[in-house]
Every structure is written in structure tokens, then in C-alpha cells.
Amino acid sequence: xxxxxxxxxxxxxxxxxxxxxxxxxxxxxxxxxxxxxxxxxxxxxxxxxxxxxxxxxxxxxxxxxxxxxxxxxxxxxxxxxxxxxxxxxxxxxxxxxxxxxxxxxxxxxxxxxxxxxxxxxxxxxxxxxxxxxxxxxxxxxxxxxxxxxxxxxxxxxxxxxxxxxxxxxxxxxxxxxxxxxxxxxxxxxxxxxxxxxxxxxxxxxxxxxxxxxxxxxxxxxxxxxxxxxxxxxxxxxxxxxxxxxxxxxxxxxxxxxxxxxxxxxxxxxxxxxxxxxxxxxxxxxxxxxxxxxxxxxxxxxxxxxxxxxxxxxxxxxxxxxxxxxxxxxxxxxxxxxxxxxxxxxxxxxxxxxxxxxxxxxxxxxxxxxxxxxxxxxxxxxxxxxxxxxxxxxxxxxxxxxxxxxxxxxxxxxxxxxxxxxxxxxxxxxxxxxxxxxxxxxxxxxxxxxxxxxxxxxxxxxxxxxxxxxxxxxxxxxxxxxxxxxxxxxxxxxxxxxxxxxxxxxxxxxxxxxxxxxxxxxxxxxxxxxxxxxxxxxxxxxxxxxxxxxxxxxxxxxxxxxxxxxxxxxxxxxxxxxxxxxxxxxxxxxxxxxxxxxxxxxxxxxxxxxxxxxxxxxxxxxxxxxxxxxxxxxxxxxxxxxxxxxxxxxxxxxxxxxxxxxxxxxxxxxxxxxxxxxxxxxxxxxxxxxxxxxxxxxxxxxxxxxxxxxxxxxxxxxxxxxxxxxxx
Amino acid sequence: xxxxxxxxxxxxxxxxxxxxxxxxxxxxxxxxxxxxxxxxxxxxxxxxxxxxxxxxxxxxxxxxxxxxxxxxxxxxxxxxxxxxxxxxxxxxxxxxxxxxxxxxxxxxxxxxxxxxxxxxxxxxxxxxxxxxxxxxxxxxxxxxxxxxxxxxx
Numbered sequence: 001x002x003x004x005x006x007x008x009x010x011x012x013x014x015x016x017x018x019x020x021x022x023x024x025x026x027x028x029x030x031x032x033x034x035x036x037x038x039x040x041x042x043x044x045x046x047x048x049x050x051x052x053x054x055x056x057x058x059x060x061x062x063x064x065x066x067x068x069x070x071x072x073x074x075x076x077x078x079x080x081x082x083x084x085x086x087x088x089x090x091x092x093x094x095x096x097x098x099x100x101x102x103x104x105x106x107x108x109x110x111x112x113x114x115x116x117x118x119x120x121x122x123x124x125x126x127x128x129x130x131x132x133x134x135x136x137x138x139x140x141x142x143x144x145x146x147x148x149x150x151x152x153x154x155x156x157x158x159x160x161x162x163x164x165x166x167x168x169x170x171x172x173x174x175x176x177x178x179x180x181x182x183x184x185x186x187x188x189x190x191x192x193x194x195x196x197x198x199x200x201x202x203x204x205x206x207x208x209x210x211x212x213x214x215x216x217x218x219x220x221x222x223x224x225x226x227x228x229x230x231x232x233x234x235x236x237x238x239x240x241x242x243x244x245x246x247x248x249x250x251x252x253x254x255x256x257x258x259x260x261x262x263x264x265x266x267x268x269x270x271x272x273x274x275x276x277x278x279x280x281x282x283x284x285x286x287x288x289x290x291x292x293x294x295x296x297x298x299x300x301x302x303x304x305x306x307x308x309x310x311x312x313x314x315x316x317x318x319x320x321x322x323x324x325x326x327x328x329x330x331x332x333x334x335x336x337x338x339x340x341x342x343x344x345x346x347x348x349x350x351x352x353x354x355x356x357x358x359x360x361x362x363x364x365x366x367x368x369x370x371x372x373x374x375x376x377x378x379x380x381x382x383x384x385x386x387x388x389x390x391x392x393x394x395x396x397x398x399x400x401x402x403x404x405x406x407x408x409x410x411x412x413x414x415x416x417x418x419x420x421x422x423x424x425x426x427x428x429x430x431x432x433x434x435x436x437x438x439x440x441x442x443x444x445x446x447x448x449x450x451x452x453x454x455x456x457x458x459x460x461x462x463x464x465x466x467x468x469x470x471x472x473x474x475x476x477x478x479x480x481x482x483x484x485x486x487x488x489x490x491x492x493x494x495x496x497x498x499x500x501x502x503x504x505x506x507x508x509x510x511x512x513x514x515x516x517x518x519x520x521x522x523x524x525x526x527x528x529x530x531x532x533x534x535x536x537x538x539x540x541x542x543x544x545x546x547x548x549x550x551x552x553x554x555x556x557x558x559x560x561x562x563x564x565x566x567x568x569x570x571x572x573x574x575x576x577x578x579x580x581x582x583x584x585x586x587x588x589x590x591x592x593x594x595x596x597x598x599x600x601x602x603x604x605x606x607x608x609x610x611x612x613x614x615x616x617x618x619x620x621x622x623x624x625x626x627x628x629x630x631x632x633x634x635x636x637x638x639x640x641x642x643x644x645x646x647x648x649x650x651x652x653x654x655x656x657x658x659x660x661x662x663x664x665x666x667x668x669x670x671x672x673x674x675x676x677x678x679x680x681x682x683x684x685x686x687x688x689x690x691x692x693x694x695x696x697x698x699x700x701x702x703x704x705x706x707x708x709x710x711x712x713x714x715x716x717x718x719x720x721x722x723x724x725x726x727x
Numbered sequence: 728x729x730x731x732x733x734x735x736x737x738x739x740x741x742x743x744x745x746x747x748x749x750x751x752x753x754x755x756x757x758x759x760x761x762x763x764x765x766x767x768x769x770x771x772x773x774x775x776x777x778x779x780x781x782x783x784x785x786x787x788x789x790x791x792x793x794x795x796x797x798x799x800x801x802x803x804x805x806x807x808x809x810x811x812x813x814x815x816x817x818x819x820x821x822x823x824x825x826x827x828x829x830x831x832x833x834x835x836x837x838x839x840x841x842x843x844x845x846x847x848x849x850x851x852x853x854x855x856x857x858x859x860x861x862x863x864x865x866x867x868x869x870x871x872x873x874x875x876x877x878x879x880x
Contacts, residue, residue: 068818073811074804126808153811155818208793229823514841579841589841599842610874644840 050194055150056187058171059216061164063225064261064464068155070164070178070271072171075151076129078120078144082111085143092144095135096120099128122169123151152178154271158278160228162309163221163263163409163462166271175274175307177219177462180410184466187216217474220465222259227252230580231262235554238573239266241700242561245281246534249310249441250554250573252581255449255542257479258458260407261550261581265310277302313411315438316536316555319522319566320375320727321448322434324540326383327372328451328494329395332486335386338493340368348378350429356381369497373504375521375727377433384432385425392428393420398485399447400457401439407460408477415439435524441538445553447485448540451494452518452548455486499545508692509571509721512579513599514589516545519574521566523727526558534558539570543578544587552577562670562698568723572691572700597622598646600688605641606634606653614653622647631655638713639686645715649686652713660711667706668699673720684712689720696724 032040058072078096085092089111097104100121110118124132129146136144152167165176173182190213231250239248244266252262267279277283282302289295308314330336346362349355356377363374371379384392396402396417404412417437418427430436442460450457459480466475486494498518502510510519519541526534537559542551554573556566563569583589591599601621606614611627614634618625623645629635636654639645652660663683668676673693680687691697701719704710819825830836 068814071811071815073815074808125812126805127812130805130809153815155815156822156824157819159822159824225823229827233824233827580838583841583844588846589844591842600840602843610878612874612877613870616870644837644843 048195050196052192052194054190054192054211054213055148055171056189056213056215058150058152058167059185059187059218061177061185061219061221063221063223063228065225066220067225069160069221069223069225070152070154072150072152074126075149076124076126076132077122077147077149078124078129078132079147080107080111080118080120081116081143081145082114082118083116083143085111085141088139088141088143091139092141096132096144099131100124117145122149125151152271157272158268158270159225159232160223160264161268161271162265162307162311163223163260164271165410166269166274175411176271176309176409177221180408181219181463185216185219188214190214215469218467218469219463220467221462222254222261222464223263223462224261226584227581228262228264230577230584231552232264232266234573234577235264235266237576238554238556238569242556242559242569244556244559246557247310248554248556250552250577251311251441251445252550252552252577253445253449253460254479255453255548255551256456256458258446258449258460259464259479260460260462263309263311263462265308267306269306274307275303277306279306282306309409309411310441310555310557312405312407312409312440312442313413315413315415315440316538316557317435317438317524317526318444319434319524319536319538321444321520321522321538321540321553321566322431322437323372323375323380323522324451324494324498324520325395325399325447326380326387326392326432326434327368327497328486328490329392330368330383330387331490331493332395333387333391335388335391336368336383338368341365342368342371342376342379342382344371344374344376344378346378348381348429350381351425354426356429369500372497372520373501375501380433381429384428387432389420389423389428392431393418393423395485396431396437398457398483399450400482401437401443401447405440405442405446405460407442408463412442413440415443434522441553441555445540445551448542448553449548449551450485450491452491452498452542452551454488455484455491457482457485495542495545495548498542502541508694509567510539510541510575510578511692512543512575512582513595514591515543515578515582515587516590517541517543517575517578518545521571521727523565523567529558531558533560533564535564537564537566537569539566539574541574541578543582549585549587550581552581562700563723566727568721572719572721575691597648600644600646603637603639603641603643603645603649603651605637607637607641609634611653611655618651624648624650626650626652628652628654629656629658636660638711639715643715645686646688649715650713652684660713662709663712665702665704665706665708665710665716668702668718669706671699673697673699673718676718676720680716685710686713686715688715688717690717691720692722693720694722694724697722 060068060072061070063069078100080092082089089108093104093107093111096102096107102121107120110120132144132146135141150171152171154161154164154166161176163176165178165180166174167178168174171186173179173185178185191209191211193209193211195208231252235248235250238244247265247267249265250262251260253260267282270276270278277286277299286295286298286302289298343365344358344363347355347357358377363370363376363379366374366376366379368383370376371383387395401415401417404414406412415438417439418431423431427436446457446460459482461477461479463477465473465477467473495518498520499516500518502508502517502519510517510521519539521539522537524536524538526536536555536557538553538555540551540553542548552574554570554577556569556573559569561569601623603623604617604621606617609617610633615625632655634653634655635657636659638652638654638660639649645651654660661684663685665685666679666683668679671679673689676699677687677689697720699718700721701717703717704714710716
């Protein structure tokens, strides 16, 4: 009995103990599973789940014809695991040092530091990474790590560099379109979430979740690769020939839509290596600095400067180009008429004690259009006085000079100007001919376009479309018209006046045979500079006059050449650009009778023909000929058949045993056109001349270098420029 | 007093009650049922084993396929990357600037003068007529004949 009771007690006790234990476990389980559910769930997830980011491919940037200007591709970061590399460190260091062009000693040093990861180089291309993989496989070497990364490629180097911009090492846009459209181009990262077991291996696919990345969208620009090339070539040549000290910039714009067809600044940079200075003039200047600290400081300053897009990021005093705006304002406000006259005695006393001079000469009595053709400062001071400061200020604002243009590029700067309240008589006088107010080149060309396109102020833009990887259009970016500034009638008058400027005396440097071009040159002194000869020379043109399509503005900042004036220095540059761009755009040339006489013809091949037949062929083409030798049939000719030569070229026909002789090319630089032509004729050479044949014209370019051996009869191309042109 | 413990008569053989002998006869139905049960059990086991094996094999194949797919994607990415790199190299070599430099400096070519380009206006029927050819031919024939005659004399 007693034993049974004891047993019963024991059993009851054990049961109670079990119940207590069970309750304890139940409570603990409830705490873990319910109360602290979130905490333990997160801990479990972090331990069991592996989360990998999938980097989206950055969008591509195309020109208007879908040529790739910027594209991303996978690249690799090369690293080593010092703990795993072991005795192979020397071998690996030698291989990587030679392949990646880095010091192998530094790799050996890193291998001795220990640890699981030590980076050697970033942004290594796929072919190089393949060689590293092959090396590791062949040599059976562990400890070399290749991590996937992304690299941005700009195939054409410094082409359109200020428009495209560049990205940083993390593929984030830092300048240009890469920055302003970074959110469009970069896309959204994806994720792969996988489960991993206790030893860290991935579990099979059922535990895998993939969230696909949203690839970056692509940009289609308004920039035309060919037109951009013409612009950049012309600017590069101008910078080199005229020793431009503070960079040059150019813009080509569709006057009706605001689409930027080309925009360039020289000196520029290569977006593939944006931190490297490539301008040899700047490098030479930096090397002259002896103090290392100062040189480093100057280097960083030049780096910042080279990234700055001069077309939108720097202001300048437009000079006489602004007279176009003043003239349009005067016509629109009926302050002047086409028959108004103004007297220029060479200077004008604005107020007592303040006299302003004409940069050119005393023009005497001139009409309103003549004031523009002559670029007469006293004339425009009087025009400005007639407009009045309030009207002047209102139209200054209406043409967009008091606000940013809104172009879709970063870094556009504000202009500096006098308001109506700040303008006294002297200020009004100077702003009338383009001094004192400072504006950006993009503001200038946009306002200029408004004077010739019917009066509409458009918004310039460089992006035409945003598309996805399948070519579907996400967004069209069209030309926005802000407002109509002047009437169509005023605009029509301005176009004809500007054509007279280009065809008139002094500005004919910008004339292109066969095309109707209008425009205005400008030269402004940089008052902020210590250099008295620091001028900004510019020229703004548009074409065709009867149906304006494009405008072009080129600006040389601090040129050191035979002239300081825009018409002399920049006229030939814009003429070169327009002579290439207009035919490319399909504008058909229309030659006058006079021009037809000087256009090129194909030299017929008369070798083997009798002299009579040869004469006939030459006459049909409008070519002259000279017979060398006593034979009756042509054995040799110079220029050869198939070459282009102007009408009137002398073709040397050789008969018998005579052959064309070589002569030394003479130096024609700075000669007048007539002297140059007679010199060439005395050497038995022919000439093709481009540029205005005025009394002040000089030769600035010859197609063959002085001293070069050329065959008699060769057509030598010379370029002449009116160096006496003033703005 | 007699106690049960001392009642020896309980153990005498006279009081022994003979137990009924139970003869066990196998129930055929039960035997069959047992066999069926065993058979079902075996079949079920086999089925489960096969299912397990197939499941494991299926997962193996899927994992392998996934790995192959990943490898193919990785290979594609590498090839695309190489293509982009090579395209970049090619484009930089044949840029407009390089091409122009080469044709002017190396090949000695010059740009086409706009005056050398003949613009043709196409009419509705898209027919191009160039009448001067036949005239040129006739003139050429007479010129050649005349030259030949002069050459003889």
C-alpha cells in the first residue's frame, strides 16, 4: 500500500515536472515563433539567403542616324587572393604586370600583405580577362579573382566629348548627357535571391528567385555625326592656325526646331580617359611651371576647364553679332525704317566727355541696311538711342538673353546684363553694338535664329528621342517654340540684310559660291583680361537665305594671328563649315553666270589623240592648252585626265619625247591674289582660288607646301582672306 | 479453518479440467488478404522509391540545365562584351576623322566640289532623259572621220 502510494506520488511528480517542462518549452517556443518571429526570421534569412545584385546595362547614346556614340559592355576587375596564391606570386605578378602594363613588384608586395582580396586593376577588357583565365587554367593557379564590372566605351574618342560627357568608376554620369540623363540611361538593378546551405553552397533552383533588371533606356540625339565632324575639323584647324589661347567653340543649329546638329569646343578631352589632359598647348604650358605644387594645382584647374562646355558654360561679349538683334528690335519697334539714314564721322560723342569710335572708318551718310553691312558703331549707337532703353530691355528679354535657353545639357550659365534701370546713356550706347552685356554662345545663336526663321524663339535641344532596347520610342523630344519675338515681315527683311552683309565688302570671307548665305561677324575686346590684344572673334551665319534651315556660330577666344577681327579669322571657318554642310543636307547649289565660269570641270584624257582632237576636247570644257614638242599626237598631259580643274586652266599637252617636269613649289603666304596667280603661272602651275579677291586679300593657305616637288600643270589650290575686314 | 493455500484437493488430478484443444485452421481469405497487403506494401514501397529517385533525378537534371543556361548566358555576356570592345576598336580606327586623314594624305584624294555634282530632277514616270549622248556620238564620228581624212593627206 505504502509502496503504491509512493509510486503514485513519484508518477504524479514526474508528470508535473513534465508538464512544467512542457509549459516552459511551449512558452519559449511561443516567444521565439510569435513574439520574436521577425527577429529570428531576419536572422535566418540573412544566414540562409544569398542576395546578388544584377547590374543593368547602361543605355546607349546614338547620333541622329543611329551611329553609336557611347555604349557599355561587361568588363572585369582583376584581383588576387594573397592567402591562396602561395608560391605562385612571382609568376602571377610577372604575367599580370606584363599584360596589364603595371609594375610587377607592386603585385608581389600586395601578395605578401595577406588576406582574401587585393585589387590589382579595374575596367579590364574582355579579351584581356580571357587571357588571364587561360593563364590561370593552364598554369593551374588559384588565387586570381575576376569580378564582373561594366565599362563605358566612346568609340570616337574626343568626338562630341562635351555633349556626351563621361561616367565615373561606378558608372554614374558626371558630365554632359551622361549626367543630365543619368536616371534614363542607368536603368534599375535586378536581384537574384538564392538559398544556401550550412557550408554556403547554393541550394537547387527551386529556392531561387530572380528579379530581372530594368535595362537603361537609350538616347537618340539630334547631333549628326557627319556635321559634327565638319564642325570639329574646322575648329581644330582654326585653333591651330590662329594660335587660339583660350579655346574655340562652335554650334550648328536647325533654326526652325532648335535641334542642335553639331556642338563642339576645342580644347576638349577624351571621355574614355576624362582625367587626362590631351591639349598639347595646355600640356606645354603646364610643363613650364617649375614648382610641383603649383603645377599640380594648375593641372586640376585645367582639368576642370577642359570639361566645361564653352558653348553653354561661358559668357562673352558678342560684339557686332549683337547688331543683328539691335537691328531687328529697331525694325520691329518702328524706331527706324529701311530708308532711315545715319551719319558716321568716325566717332560719336555719346555724352559730354565720352566719345565712342568707329572701329573701321568714317562711313559718312549711310542707310539703315548700310549701317549693318558696314558694321558701323556710331550708326548703331544712334539706332540704340532711337530704340530707347525700355524697348531695348524688353526685346533683350524677349530674345531670351535674360534667362537660360533650357538646353538639355548640364552646366548652362546665366548671362550678365544691364536692366533698363541700370542703363544710362553710355551703357545703352555700348550695348547697342554688342559690348557690356555678356551672354552665352547658345543664347546668341538661338536669338539669331529667331531673327531669320519668321521670328520664333525656339528651345535648343540635343536629344531627339528616348528609345528602349527593342527600338520602341519611349519619348519624342520635339522643338518647343517659346514665343514669337518679331513679325515675319521683320524677319524677312533681316534675312535679306544679312545676305548683303556676307556678299558685301569686308565680310565676303564667309561667302560660299553657289549658296545664299547671310550672317554677321563680331569682335569684342575682353575688358576683364590684362592682355590688351585679348579679343573674341566670332561669326554667325545662316543658310539658305530664301528658306533658312541651319545657323552656325563659331567663336575664337584670344586668337593670335594676322588679324583680330571675326570677319577675317572666323569668316573662312564658317565658309568651310557651310560649304561641307549644305551639300550634305541636300541643298542644291545655284551658280551665277560669273561663278559658272570658275567652277571645276573634269580634265579630259587626250593621251593618244591627235592634237586636233585634243584641242576640240579642251575647248568643249573651257580649258586652255599649251603644246610642248613637235609631234602630232599627245603622248603625255598635265594635269592628267580625270582631275578636276577650274575653267581656264592651262593643260600642257606633250608630244614627242618630252615629259612633264618637276618644279619647286613657291611660298605664296601673305601674297596678294594677283601676285600669287602670276607667281604660279611663271612656274608653269595652275591655280584654283577660294575666298574674296579684294584689295586687302592675302593668301593664307596653299595646297602644296613650299619647296615640294610638283609637276608643271598641277592645279594649286590657294585660299585667300580679306585681312582688312573689320567688325 | 481451512485456507485456500492448504486445500490440496485443488491440485489433485481429479479436479483437473481438460482444456479444450483449439485447432487452428488457416482462414483462406485472411491468407489472401495478408498476401495482398504485403504485395501492396511492396508495390507502394517500390513506387515511393521510384518517385524519390525520379524526383531527385529531375532536380539533378533541372539544376544541371540551370547551370548550363547560366553558363550559356555568361558566355553570351562575355561574347557581347567582346563584340562591343572590338566594335569600339574598329569604330575608333575608321572614324570620319581617321578616314578623311587617310584618303587625303595616303591616297591623295580630294573632296568633291559641289559644282561637280549634277542634280537630276525626276519626273512622275521616274524616267531620266539625257539627249546629248546621241548628239555627242554623231559629232564624235564626224570629227574622227575628218581627222582620219586629214591624217591621210
